[in-house]
Amino acid sequence: MTDPLAARAAEVQARRRRERWLGALAAPARRRLAVAGLCLALAGWLLVPQAAAIAWVIQGVLVEGLAPGGLLPAFALLGGVLVLRALLAWAGQNAAGAASETIRRELRARLYARLLDARPRWLRRRRGGELAELMQTHTDALDGYYAGYLPTRIEVFAVPPVLLLAVFWVDWVVGLVLLLTAPLVPLFMMLVGWGAEAAGREQLGELARMSGHFADRLKGLGLIRLYGRAREELEGIRHAVEGVRVRTLRVLRIAFLSSTVLEFFASVSVAVVALYLGLTYLDMIDLRGGAPLSLGVGVFCLLLAPEFFAPLRRLAAHYHDRAGALAAAAEIEERLDALPEPAAGAAAPRARGPAPGLVVEDLALRPEGAPQRVVEALGFALAPGTRLAVVGPSGCGKTTLLEALAGWLEPEAGGVRMEPAARMGYASQQPYLFPGSIADNLRLARPDASDAELVAAAEAAQVMRFAARLPRGLDTVIGERGFGLSGGEARRVGLARLFLRDPALVLLDEPTAFLDPATEADLLAALDRFLAGRTLVMATHSTTALRLADHVLELPGGRMRARAAEVPA
Missing domain, CATH: 3.40.50.300 (P-loop containing nucleotide triphosphate hydrolases)
Incomplete structure (x- = not known):
């Protein structure tokens, strides 16, 4: 009888091994991934001057009654920040896309080398369609992990702390609300991630089995027609496709449910901030010790509150990509009996050697x-x-x-x-x-x-x-x-x-x-x-x-x- 604790420990160890393998696989594109993360971080930091410029304009027009000409520096700052953020977003997406393409090409080369080096006896025990899926769906499942999850993880560590410091600088109450509600997002994200990884692995496994089933039927199409088994084989393919559909919908259900809950937490936090500001302006509460709260400060906090949660929400969305990548790594490991590693040394042509x-x-x-x-x-x-x-x-x-x-x-x-x-x-x-x-x-x-x-x-x-x-x-x-x-x-x-x-x-x-x-x-x-x-x-x-x-x-x-x-x- 299997010990549940030992099984759980083995599962955790296997997940860590696959995470290390995914990290090592990114070695040829580390610089591009760093560029993508840096672009996201810089674009996030520019939210502070962007919110400050908008708050400056609203305070000047609605409270101080300034003419548009007096606000030209604010408009210039806002325009410059918007252009710069757009350029950074474009550069970050290009770098992340190029990094993902490089990594997937490296993985396909490793898979191809592993299959070429495999003994014929080992290959004959595998289904060709399932091995072909490793080169396609399983490899493409890593795209979101490298192009989305890894750069966004850098953004999460770099941007929210800066926004939180900026909010604390102008109003400690709003900063405290954001600080107390922020941990709910990653906590729920981890809880959902375990289920998403299991569902993603089931979906990839079912897709590989369907591909192997379909490829086998294509090879034997002549015999199927000869023995009049077309209707039965079509029914078998229908069952295989139905299995893929059910497991794909299970993955989507988990994704939509988790996104809904995370959006709920972020919306409640922003609503609490808006409620506090509104009651303060109405003189119904005073948590600032009598210090006045200007309209510009309130607008600045309201603009940064949703942006504070935006990287966390994006990471939550890409957390499913992480779960999908781990599921793909687990399927590759199961099909090949090991995770493919790069060949040691340069690929030099082998000498024929003496006759054996x-x-x-x-x-x-x-x-x-x-x-x-x-x-x-x-x-x-x-x-x-x-x-x-x-x-x-x-x-x-x-x-x-x-x-x-x-x-x-x-x-x-x-x-x-x-x-x-x-x-x-x-x-x-x-x-x-x-x-x-x-x-x-x-x-x-x-x-x-x-x-x-x-x-x-x-x-x-x-x-x-x-x-x-x-x-x-x-x-x-x-x-x-x-x-x-x-x-x-x-x-x-x-x-x-x-x-x-x-x-x-x-x-x-x-x-x-x-x-x-x-x-x-x-x-x-x-x-x-x-x-x-x-x-x-x-x-x-x-x-x-x-x-x-x-x-x-x-x-x-x-x-x-x-x-x-x-x-x-």
Whole structure:
């Protein structure tokens, strides 16, 4: 049974950890955030001369009967202050917006790096739609925190004390009213913030689940139509959308309720100030000890009273942005198992390293969803730089073995060691191709690859045999999962990506399937040149491809032997 106190302490510790992470994430934009906060503070301090100028004009016109010409200094002061405050507000908003954009770009870079470094086995346990939401909704949820909450927090610490001192200077009673009612706003703000954070996290979690559900249905749209499940799946999407609607309205209800209560506290405080001034002018109370209260002083206090609460009200409104940012951080931590941190040191290209050896010990493998194992008690050792061909009938576990070597599949027993650790490249039978040009899909392996390197890899993988006939060559746009290319053409694009990656351990799954003899011969010649100084494990049915191998591993059974001069089909 969970101890409630321990659970609460763990929750508080987790919140503090996320707050520190949000603070560290702002490091690239600290100067802009400071500029935004300073602009807000200066604009708030200028409220004092602004209120003084307005009070001066009203006192001069209504009480002293001065002509407009005698009030030109007051009008000049008021105009100058208004212009200056408008410029400061503009500069502050620009700085806060630029800071938020910089920080969100930094977070997206961290998320992208985390996903690129993730093991395939880890990625296969996640839903693509949920991970995509981290880059979009969850990242955008931080905008209000950095562009609104943090600058406003600086304003709250800088502006109300100055306004309070100015009010105390002219009338201590009004200053005391403001001082006693001010703590009610942050107190209620903290109480509501806990509920807002929980509701915001539920809403973001539901949105991520809906996105994952919708993305999964889009991927399986053909099967849904084939089996006539469209109506049922639409109902499932309707339920997911309804969950998002309910939780979004819950967040809005908390926001509107808290804003209403905070406005009530501020309005009551201003009303008390107005009541005191009115009764003083009517000589019904005298808390000043007989000292006269001029109209200008009363106007000055009435103008500053609502402005004293304005930063607190803005902070209360942005406090929901803080709750939303903490909720987004919690969701990111849950989806990624940790909050993404910046990469240590400069991102330098990694050297390929020496060819590794492989040691496989008592390996037992079961494909996901399969009722039984396809590989049992498999063991072999592969020396560095050796080329191994895995052969056997369809369904004997060749692809499953390659997936285990690549880290895509968790063994049920035994293990795989790579000595020394090195860069790995895996060209599967069905490489995932994204919507975009062929060149874009190739650059996934190396974003910094030059056009010449791209063409060289495409030539080696025999991609140019068909790309040269396309309208725009490598810049031709293809659809999701390689729509517009044949199966063999898609495999060659995946193989070209492997060439660009420049791995020390090469895993190939039927690299020459569906190729005509001439294309197969050219591809194998290019592979032979590429594999120099590398370790190879290749699953194949092709007797021609077997000529690349030094050893042959037969499945099932796991018998390993040196390749003979001629290997039967």
